[in-house]
Amino acid sequence: MPRPIRAVVDPAAISANIIKIKQLLKGVAVMPVVKANAYGHGLGRVFPGFQNADALAILEIEGAAMLRASGWTKPIVLLEGCFDDADLNRAIELQCDWVVHNIDQLHDLEKLASKPLGYKPRIYLKLNTGMNRLGFQPTDGAAAIAWLDQFATRNAWSSPVLMTHFANADEAEPRDRRPLAEAQHQQLTQLKPAHWQSSLANSAGILNFPELAGDIVRPGIAIYGASPGPHTAASYGLKPAMTLSSEIIAIQSVKKGERVGYGSRWQATEDGRIGVVACGYADGYPRHAPDGTPVWIEGRIASVAGRVSMDMMTIDLSNIPEAKVGSTVELWGDNVPVDLVADHCGTIGYELLCAIAPRVPFHTVVQP
Amino acid sequence: MPRPIRAVVDPAAISANIIKIKQLLKGVAVMPVVKANAYGHGLGRVFPGFQNADALAILEIEGAAMLRASGWTKPIVLLEGCFDDADLNRAIELQCDWVVHNIDQLHDLEKLASKPLGYKPRIYLKLNTGMNRLGFQPTDGAAAIAWLDQFATRNAWSSPVLMTHFANADEAEPRDRRPLAEAQHQQLTQLKPAHWQSSLANSAGILNFPELAGDIVRPGIAIYGASPGPHTAASYGLKPAMTLSSEIIAIQSVKKGERVGYGSRWQATEDGRIGVVACGYADGYPRHAPDGTPVWIEGRIASVAGRVSMDMMTIDLSNIPEAKVGSTVELWGDNVPVDLVADHCGTIGYELLCAIAPRVPFHTVVQP
Numbered sequence: 001m002p003r004p005i006r007a008v009v010d011p012a013a014i015s016a017n018i019i020k021i022k023q024l025l026k027g028v029a030v031m032p033v034v035k036a037n038a039y040g041h042g043l044g045r046v047f048p049g050f051q052n053a054d055a056l057a058i059l060e061i062e063g064a065a066m067l068r069a070s071g072w073t074k075p076i077v078l079l080e081g082c083f084d085d086a087d088l089n090r091a092i093e094l095q096c097d098w099v100v101h102n103i104d105q106l107h108d109l110e111k112l113a114s115k116p117l118g119y120k121p122r123i124y125l126k127l128n129t130g131m132n133r134l135g136f137q138p139t140d141g142a143a144a145i146a147w148l149d150q151f152a153t154r155n156a157w158s159s160p161v162l163m164t165h166f167a168n169a170d171e172a173e174p175r176d177r178r179p180l181a182e183a184q185h186q187q188l189t190q191l192k193p194a195h196w197q198s199s200l201a202n203s204a205g206i207l208n209f210p211e212l213a214g215d216i217v218r219p220g221i222a223i224y225g226a227s228p229g230p231h232t233a234a235s236y237g238l239k240p241a242m243t244l245s246s247e248i249i250a251i252q253s254v255k256k257g258e259r260v261g262y263g264s265r266w267q268a269t270e271d272g273r274i275g276v277v278a279c280g281y282a283d284g285y286p287r288h289a290p291d292g293t294p295v296w297i298e299g300r301i302a303s304v305a306g307r308v309s310m311d312m313m314t315i316d317l318s319n320i321p322e323a324k325v326g327s328t329v330e331l332w333g334d335n336v337p338v339d340l341v342a343d344h345c346g347t348i349g350y351e352l353l354c355a356i357a358p359r360v361p362f363h364t365v366v367q368p
Numbered sequence: 369m370p371r372p373i374r375a376v377v378d379p380a381a382i383s384a385n386i387i388k389i390k391q392l393l394k395g396v397a398v399m400p401v402v403k404a405n406a407y408g409h410g411l412g413r414v415f416p417g418f419q420n421a422d423a424l425a426i427l428e429i430e431g432a433a434m435l436r437a438s439g440w441t442k443p444i445v446l447l448e449g450c451f452d453d454a455d456l457n458r459a460i461e462l463q464c465d466w467v468v469h470n471i472d473q474l475h476d477l478e479k480l481a482s483k484p485l486g487y488k489p490r491i492y493l494k495l496n497t498g499m500n501r502l503g504f505q506p507t508d509g510a511a512a513i514a515w516l517d518q519f520a521t522r523n524a525w526s527s528p529v530l531m532t533h534f535a536n537a538d539e540a541e542p543r544d545r546r547p548l549a550e551a552q553h554q555q556l557t558q559l560k561p562a563h564w565q566s567s568l569a570n571s572a573g574i575l576n577f578p579e580l581a582g583d584i585v586r587p588g589i590a591i592y593g594a595s596p597g598p599h600t601a602a603s604y605g606l607k608p609a610m611t612l613s614s615e616i617i618a619i620q621s622v623k624k625g626e627r628v629g630y631g632s633r634w635q636a637t638e639d640g641r642i643g644v645v646a647c648g649y650a651d652g653y654p655r656h657a658p659d660g661t662p663v664w665i666e667g668r669i670a671s672v673a674g675r676v677s678m679d680m681m682t683i684d685l686s687n688i689p690e691a692k693v694g695s696t697v698e699l700w701g702d703n704v705p706v707d708l709v710a711d712h713c714g715t716i717g718y719e720l721l722c723a724i725a726p727r728v729p730f731h732t733v734v735q736p
Binding site: 083102314 | 371403404405407408427428447448451469470496498499500501502505535536538539548588617618620621622626627628629630631632642644646649650652655656674677678679680682714715716718719722723725726727
């Protein structure tokens with residue numbers, strides 16, 4: 001059956017968000033992160049929105065190939081680097097730049113010494129300044145930097161970039177986010193050769209510490225119009241690029257005291273109406289959405305009533321008499337920020353956007 | 369790059385789980401639920417495991433078409449019924465049976481009266497006995513049953529089935545699950561004509577109240593080897609049909625007091641090692657997995673240390689000296705039940721299985 005659930009993505013919103021960041025950080029190169037199929041939006045669908053970006057950062061080599069095939073001629077940076085020779089060869093073939101985060105990846109570069117590559121690769125050397133995920137410890141950093149600097153010069157590659165990743169840039173309390181970011185910035189600055197560029201900031205860094213951003217920024221979630229935290233996307237001037245909506249497929253009358261859904265979680269405090277929406281956790285809506293999580297219907301906010309099931313969810317329509325079978329329900333988008341849904345569910349907008357299931361049909365807003 | 373994450377599905381496990389349920393409920397028809405792309409396993413991949421089932425239940429008409437194209441000749445039941453005429457025509461073309469859960473769907477049958485269909489459709493009339501999601505209220509049920517009974521007889525269709533859905537069959541406390549299920553069973557039994565069949569039980573009903581299951585059961589999650597609750601899948605004799613695994617791509621040494629990941633959530637209580645696993649929430653692993661969520665590596669349990677990020681997660685390797693870059697990490701499967709991971713994350717195995725992202729490559733165990 002044609003289930004009425006749909007996701008609509010808008011490349012123009014992405015374009016507007018890139019311009020917003022360029023206005024905020026004048027003169028800094030903006031390299032949006034398009035990994036995970038453009039954070040669930042569909043890289044092919046939203047590609048036209050990235051035309052104003054200076055470079056694109058990605059994880060999956062297939063995505064890099066798709067970008068080149070679509071006509072992207074500016075830099076592409078592989079964020080986790082190359083894992084083996086086949087990778088390395090493919091990266092060169094696609095004229096990619098890439099991240100080096102450990103000693104093996106660094107020494108792998110030697111295989112490319114003196115080879116004619118047809119372009120000048122730029123290596124992003126990653127420092128672990130407190131995230132403890134990927135990257136060289138600062139104690140090993142100086143030697144790695146010296147080695148790479150000589151290598152790049154000797155082989156006439158582009159000047160490298162020293163990069164790191166903020167761990168706490170999205171914390172609600174300034175005292176929890178500022179000191180570590182400053183320490184991370186300082187560690188990087190102390191090690192960076194003058195002729196190298198720097199790359200520090202993800203979306204949270206860009207919006208919360210623009211002065212610590214470095215030369216090349218890597219916005220991810222902000223590009224898609226959701227907030228990295230702690231403030232709302234709207235307050236940062238960002239426009240959501242995805243709307244998830246469905247329809248009411250059934251309405252149940254409930255009497256005061258009756259219960260709804262698995263575990264009988266929700267109970268009617270008075271006689272009312274329950275709308276059944278064709279959207280469930282197998283579509284990517286979070287199963288743990290509590291009662292009260294907002295949706296938008298007939299121009300107003302209604303809320304989740306009862307546990308989200310696999311293909312359906314139930315909402316309280318008691319105060320929305322005009323709602324009927326066939327009414328559109330916005331699960332997130334312009335009226336219900338994805339971050340607000342995520343907040344109710346104890347997660348972040350990123351996770352929800354990435355989790356839309358393949359069975360949900362996507363549509364793209366076409367520009368006039 | 370060829371990220372090392374992979375999901376392996378095993379049709380033989382599904383086959384074994386169906387046989388297990390047949391042994392438990394002798395003489396009852398077993399109709400596995402294969403919606404949501406076989407709960408994320410890939411309907412085409414695991415289809416060979418369903419050969420012993422008596423019927424299959426699904427939501428998506430494309431899935432029904434795929435089953436027929438694969439040679440499935442036994443009944444297919446559309447669980448949310450038909451939404452419009454195009455649906456109805458397609459359902460007939462594919463010789464499906466379907467659920468009728470509201471008065472409009474019931475009266476739509478009239479369009480098919482006296483038409484030569486080439487088979488005898490069986491209608492599943494859904495009663496709302498306390499779930500308050502889909503179905504006729506018992507007060508309206510008698511009239512709907514009478515209407516449908518006459519319609520089926522007049523048009524020489526198969527005898528209908530009266531169905532309902534348990535709301536609380538998975539509750540941990542017997543006093544929370546048993547009374548409502550018995551009341552639901554009683555409501556259905558009182559209304560069911562003698563020549564109709566009944567269908568009540570999902571996996572939780574089958575395993576926890578086999579005596580209330582009715583004539584046709586609709587196991588979902590149990591078929592895939594996860595538990596509907598409250599007990600473990602192993603205790604019900606079920607075998608997991610999916611293993612999600614990846615590899616260590618980096619190791620960081622951490623000193624006592626150092627912190628790991630976004631929000632600096634995890635802190636080392638002594639000097640140790642952190643393994644970075646190529647699996648993140650954009651692969652479908654839950655972002656809200658707390659520290660301590662188990663994984664399996666080098667024959668032992670290790671646990672999540674620090675917040676799961678988009679493409680990577682970090683685990684504590686302090687007590688696993690043999691772990692190295694390239695070591696396989698089982699995220700869930702035979703050694704780490706998906707239900708245990710779900711339990712740590714405040715959800716159920718269903719949600720995790722359905723949420724594997726399209727970027728994760730799947731492999732199928734081939735039978736000798």
